[in-house]
Amino acid sequence: MTTDASAISAAAPSPNASGGPARSLRRSFRFGDAMLGLVCRGSAAIIALMLGALVLVLLTSAMPAIKQFGLGFLVSSEWRVNELERPLKDAAGQVVMEDGEIVMETIKPAFGALPVIYGTAMSSLIALAIAVPLSFGAALFLVRVAPTLRIAGPLSFLIEFLAAIPSLAYGIWGLFVLAPFLQSHVGPAIKATLENVPGLRWMFYESVTIAGTVVERPIPITGRDMLCGSLVLAIMILPIVTSVSRDVLKAVPRTQIEGTLALGATWWQSCVAMLRYGRSGLFGAVMLGLARAAGETMAITMVIGNNNQINPSPFAPAQTMASLLANEFAEASEGLHQASLLYVALVLLVMSLLFNVIARRLVVGKASPAGH
Template sequence: MPPSKARRSGGDRALGLLARGSAVTILGLLVALLATLVTAGAPAAARFGASFLTETEWRPNTLERPRLDARGEVVITGGEVEIEEVPPRFGALPAIWGTAVSSGIALLIAVPLSLGAALFVVRIAPRLRVAGPLSFMIEFLAAIPSIAYGFWGLAVLTPWLQTVAYPAMERLAGGTWVAGWVFRTRLADGTEIPVGLTGKDMLCGGLVLAIMVIPIVTAVARDVLRSVPRGQLEGTLALGATWWQSSWGMMRYARAGLFGAVMLGLARAAGETMAVTMVIGNNMQVAASPLAPAQTMASLLANEFKEASDQLHQSALLLVALILLVMSLALNVTARSLVVGGSSRTAAAH
C-alpha cells in the first residue's frame, strides 16, 4: 500500500515523478513515431489513395513508352513515334501479400510444434527433471540474432530446397493440379510460367520464420499453461480423464492466453526484416505459388530505402512502414491483452 501524502519523503516524490515521466516519455516516443510516419507518408497516400493497398505495380522510375491513341494504335508524328512518360507507380499489395503468406506458412508450422513443446515442458519434463534445461534452451533460441537465422537459411536451407526438396516434390506431384499450382505462377497479363525454383521464395522465408517464432510462442504458451490452477487438472483426472483428455482440457482452459501467444508469434513473423530479406527472393509480385520469390513489407524497406532519392518514392516507403507499424502494434496489443487476461483468469481461479 503506498504511503500517505503526509508521510511521503522528497525521495518518494522524486521517484514517483521519475516513474511518471518515464511512462509519458515512452508513450510520447510512440506518438512521435506515428506522427512522423503519417506526415511523411501523406504525399503518397494523397497521390494514390486506397489503390496503394490494392495496386500490384511498384515502379519507382519514370517509364517511357509509345503514345497510344483512343483506338490503341501507336501515334506517329512526322514519321517518328511519339513517346510519353508514365510517372512512377506504387502499390503495396505485393509486399502485403508476401508478408501474409510467409507469416501464414510460419504459423502453420510453428503453432502445433510450439504448443506441443509447451505441453511437454509443463507436464512431462518435470518428471524427467529436464524442465529447467529445456526452458533455458527455449529462451536461448529466442535470443539468437535474426541475422544468424538468415545466414543459416541462405547457406543451408536454400541450397537444400533447390537441389533436394523441390525436385522430389515435383516428381511426387507429377501432372496433378498441385503441380500446376505450386510449380507455375501467373503473371499480371495472365501468362503462366514455371516457377524458378531457386530456393529463395515464400516457403523458404516461412520456414526460417517458423524456426524463429517457435521459441517465442513456446515460452509464452509454457507460462500460460503453468498458470492453469492445479485443481483444474486434478479435478479432470479425478473424474477419470486420460492424460490426453486432461491436457486438452488444460489447453481449453488457457485458450485465450494461448491464442495471445500465437498472436505474438505472428507479430514477430510479420515484422522480421533481415532473415527474411536474405531468403525470400525480393521480387515484387503477387504469386499464388509458395515457391515463387516475393517481398515482405519489412524486406521492401530494407532493400529500397537507402536508394530512394525521389520524394514520392520515400513517401511510399514510409507509408509502407506506417502500415507495418500499425499492424504490429495492433497484433501486440491484442496478444498482450489476451495473455494477461488469460493469466488473470487462471490466477483468480487459484
C-alpha cells in the same frame, strides 16, 4: 509477556490523554518521494512520447504518399520507382505513329503496398501454421513431461536462448544452408510428387504475358522463395510462442488437470483440456508470434527472394513489408518513393500495434476464464 504488555501501555498513551497538543495529520513534504515520483512519471511519459513521436514522424514523412494514393495504396499492386517511357498504343493495341515516329508516353511512378501486404500476411501465416503446432507440443512437453524427467530447466533455457540469437544468424543459416537444401532436394521432390496432381499446377507454373501472348512457364526453384522465408520465420517465432504457451499452460490449475484425469481422461485428453482451458492465453501467444513474424526484417530479406509481385506459389520469390524497406530504403530518393516506403512502414507499425494490443489483452486480461 506481562512486562511487555505493561511497557507497551506505558509507552503509547494517547496524545490528548497526556495533555499535550494533538499531533497534526497533515502530510509533510518528503523530498526523496517527490523526486522518485518525478523520475518514474518522466520515464513512463518518455515511452508514450517515443511512440507518439514515431507515429508522428512516419505520418508527416509519408504524407506525400498518403495524399497521392490515399487508402488505395493498400490495394494497389503497382510499384514503379522511376518514370517509364514507352510507346503509346491505341485502343486496338497498335503502336501510334506520327510523322514516321513512334509516339512515346510517360508513365509516372506509382506505388501500392498490396504485394508486400500479401507477402507479409502469407509468409506470417505459413510460419504460424508450421510453428504453432510445434510450439504447443513443445510447451505441453515442458509442462507435463519434462518436469518428471528433470530436464525442464535446461530445455527452457535452450528455448529462451534460441529467442536471443540475432535474426541475422537465422538469415545466414537460411541463405547458406536452408535455401540450397530446398533448391536441390525439397523443391524438386515436392514438384515431382505434386506436379501432376490436378488443381496444384499453380504451385509450379506461372502465366506471363510476353509480346501480347499469355505464356505458361515453370517457376524456377531457387530455394529463395516464400517457402524458405516462411520456414525461417517459423523457426524464429518458435521460441517466443513456446515460452509464452508454456507459461499459459503452467498457469492451468492442477485441479483442472486432476479433474479430467479423475473422470478417466487419457493423457492426451487431459492435454486437450489444458489447451482448452488456456485457449485465450494461447491465442495471445500466437498473436505475439504473428507480430514478430510480420515485423521480422533481416532474415526474411535474405531468403524470401525480394520480388515485389503477388504469386500464390510457395516456390515463387516474394516480398514483405519489412524486406521491401530493407531493400529499397537506402537507395530511395527523396520524394514520392521515400514517402511511399514510409507509408509502408506506417502500415506495418499500425498492424504490429494492433497485433500486440490484441495479444496483450488476451494474455494479460483473460489469462484464465472468467469466474476464477
